[in-house]
Amino acid sequence: MSARILMCCDKLIMCEGMRALLEQHDMQVTGETSVQRAVALAAEDPPEVIVVVSPVLTVDDRNELTALARLSKVLMLAKAENMHRAFEALRVGVRAVISVESSVEELIHVIRTLVEVDAIVVPVAARKSVEMMARSCCLPPAANTLTGRENEVLLLLAQGMANDEIAEKLSVSSATIRSHVHNVLHKLSVRSRAQAVAVAYETGLINTIEQKVTRR
Structure with a gap:
């Protein structure tokens, strides 16, 4: 299944590495280290999924996440210590949140899920945390x-x-x-x-x- 992905990651080496990884799974990936340029690219030619890698954007960057979420389905890779805040990202339109420590298989599975269906992916850690308060x-x-x-x-x-x-x-x-x-x-x-x-x-x-x- 071919899919067009826009990768937003402020570490060039990591961005290139993830791009190479996703391309091995029949995905067309454009990597961008600037949030502003990522928004501009998505507005000009919306991809099927936008993958945002922390810390280029975190759950505190609500305006930027909202802008991207209006243009395409956003998958956020967040630090493990921030997973309990995943619902804050959902509130601004992010479709899926997974840990940067997730396996390659999980990342590919979530991307394909977002491409194929109108689904939402929420980490279990976030559900348990929110249910308690x-x-x-x-x-x-x-x-x-x-x-x-x-x-x-x-x-x-x-x-x-x-x-x-x-x-x-x-x-x-x-x-x-x-x-x-x-x-x-x-x-x-x-x-x-x-x-x-x-x-x-x-x-x-x-x-x-x-x-x-x-x-x-």
Whole structure:
């Protein structure tokens, strides 16, 4: 599977090394050490995935991550000590966060997942960390009006499933799932699936949904 990738990494040697690695897996890679030039390149000719390698950008660089996320699917390679902050990246539109210490196989798998489906990849460490300090007071009022089916859809989104996978699991059409996803985003007052998942975890909503689904 050929894919066009834009790599943003401020260490030239690392950038070239990762480019050579990805090209061995049938990917067309453009490496860039400047965030500004990466944004310009993505705006001119959007790649299928933008791979951002810390520390060129971290979860604190929200404006830059937002700009890139508006242009393509962003995969962030973060330092291990920052993995618990992955949901902060999701809030600005990043689609996947993995550790810079991940294996080559995991990196390739996540890139291909992003290329092939509209999925979200969240590290387990981040989920556990956020679940321990959920802030239920942050939920918008409309979140309480999520229907049973919308709750199921949000739960499956949080598990990284794409629309077609959710449709198959719930035995409904993809169009129906798209409608449910639209309603979920509206009720949670967010713009993207990634932001919806971030809000669900950060506020403890995901735990409430899991309990409701389990009792049914």
